[in-house]
Amino acid sequence: MIEKNADTFDAASTTALARRIRLQCLHMCHTKRASHLGGAFSVADVLAVLYGGLMTTNPAQPKSPDRDRLFYSKGHACTALYATLAETGYYPLAALDTFTDNGSDFTSHVNHKVPGVELSTGSLGHALSVAAGVALAGKRRKAAWHTYAIVSDGELDEGSNWEAILFAPHHRLDNLTLVVDYNKIQSFGSTADVLNLDPLADKFKAFNWETIEVDGHDHAALAAALSKQGRNGKPRVVIAHTVKGKGVSFMENQLAWHYKSPDAAQFGAARAELLQESKDQA
């Protein structure tokens, strides 16, 4: 049974979901001494809007043929996807407690052995090509489902992405939506300093993509941009301007939170901020 569809978007609900996703990511990175919390926080709102409203999903049957497919290329920020899938019913929240444990499927880069995960990722620049292949199959079979891909900004350094970025509009894959989590910080510094992507929107426009720039933390704007409706023969890219570490003041825009795992004091302070945010909104 399909549990969600494109008509059920509700900003209050997805905002609450995004907060729960961040709290789970924080807990996983703290208890398991894991990294990449900054990139998980930057993409949490995108995942909440997609899984909490826009995408057609069936958590009880993750391989349901009618589902929308999501290919999550920033495999290092795995906690955000694992938490999203747990919070939306693909498996119990308790499964997250096994994250990185010996023998667990919850590896610290995304693993397709986890229910709901379409593709293992971690080597950057792979998932968009695979997503394009899936979208192509959807086109050839005139399927109603949609394909989403999420890439990081630093990952756009990989040339393989640009092969796929050439391919998708040539084959009119308007059943494909790419989200760039543009938090402006990659592994070794700012994207502007390491390998400048700007003007990024112009690049996608020049490659014949329908190009939309949004605040990647504004759920209503994300929902409009990520909608499957109104496609015009072109693949769509949603450049989501985001903040690395979004939601916790001392993590925001800090390169260090690409790597650090929060100690007990940081965990407590971050948790308090995320919970306070929810009170402010309530």
Add this chain to the structure above:
Amino acid sequence: MRNSFIKTLMEQARQDERIFLLCGDLGYSVLEPFAEAFPDRFINVGIAEQNMVGLAAGLSLEGYTVFCYSIGNFPTLRAMEQIRYDVAYHDANVKIIAVGGGYAYGPLSTSHHTTEELGMLRTIPGMVVTAPGDPAEVDAMTAFIAQHRGPCYMRLNKAGEPRLHAQPPALTLGGIVPVRVNSESAAGTAAVFATGDMVGYAARYLEEKAPHIDLYSFPFVNPIDSAQLAALAVRYGHIATIEEHQANGGFGSAILERLHDLLSDGALARLPAVRRIAIPNAFVSSAGSQEFLREKMGLRLDDWHATLS
């Protein structure tokens, strides 16, 4: 070989609507019949092999059996991580086809010498690595991999290779194919194990100079049928392996590994003397035909043959 491939692939595609063919802007004058017959199941993806293999993985996730066709190193080494991670780790039903194995494009220089891919690919878990020895084996192997569920690689030579088998041989996974075998009573003690187009070279050499030496084709470099291999290791005291590939990690290495495993497992009481004939882990920078480059790099049987008597 490439014409046998496309002919058989078209036969398979007529019976199986899941078969899809991608090419990396190569295959001119070879692939057109497929493209015309099955336009919905053919795409020239452009000169973009990493994307080609990623696309293939995606198409296969949706149920297609996807063939990726290009020259030598391009659909293999260039896209090795996509093969490992997107295809093999996900057990995707993708078949990588490389034309121009070994020195088949000899004059085109080192960029086109396909002399390391067998070794690299056979280390990838789940990868079936094949190099059929003549057009009949290509017919059989194309049908085999089209029907075999999972990632496969097939090395082709080029065009115009003589047929060694009257009919396409029956293939089983890892199976060894006899090419010329003297009767048991007349058997000598020596055999040549060859893979890819070196099977054709070995057949011509033995026919002319050593008809008492037996010849087996190994269309599968990985896996190799252990029971069949053990039986041959018992039968022959002297074996030469010959391949158009670097010595390190290639077909001969695979044979030595398996034979030693069989010995240490107790399945063999002794090892035959194995001469490994392969490229001596070196590039060749001079121009030359396939025959010239093979000779230059020592891919010949006469030295080993001279040691036998």
